[in-house]
Amino acid sequence: MLKPRKIRGIARETLDFILNASRSSHPDEFAGLLEEEDGVIANVILLPGTTSSSMGARIHLDMMPLHIHAVGSVHSHPTPDNLPSRADLAFFSKKGDYHIIVGYPYDENSWACYNARGEKQNLPVLDVELGGDERW
Template sequence: MKRIKGIDRGTLEFILEVSKSSYPNEFAGLLKAEDGIITEVLVLPGTESGETSALLKLFMMPNISTVGSVHSHPRGIIKPSTADLQMFGKTGNYHIIAGYPYDLQSWKCFNAEGDERDLQIIDG
């Protein structure tokens, strides 16, 4: 398992902006890291987004390594659902949920079990 030091500020701002532009639908993607810093969001082909869920087509994932996932909660509740926890276990150990209103205070990171974890914002 990769040791993650934090998330690049630009990557987090991208996540928040895409989440905001997807509103009222959910946004979902996968996270990639370079040198221990989350630097990229992968949007998989065929991802389905609705007001209550986003469905990642994991079978469309290229043969690459991811460290986790990201998705938005348009209702602003920044807590993993049962469906979130099922997906978390398949995609890594760092899972970001961005909640409405999608600002720097409205996101959290969780581990694969759904426990909140600290994730430092790193200025790139």
């Protein structure tokens, strides 16, 4: 059976990818799911059917491939406000325990991580070598 794994942090490379993707999506929102490797958040899965609008990015959970064991999600806000909205909180409670929100201007200080209950939690940024598993 799947058991929840302790997450040690996020790979710096992965965080850089998230910040760049958020910047290039601006003023639209960027959204994806987070996957871990050996206890480190190392992959961002962009879902088909993810839409963004003035109402915010919507991740279509029903389109999620079954092999993905996401530990949480990531999305951006086009404003400096990186607090979860009511819709964000509803989504957080459904999938995983690590949910990153990146606020404008999408730099190292403008993101935050929340747990499934929407409480802010510390997510260390780790300098790790990511495995050579080139799936994307």
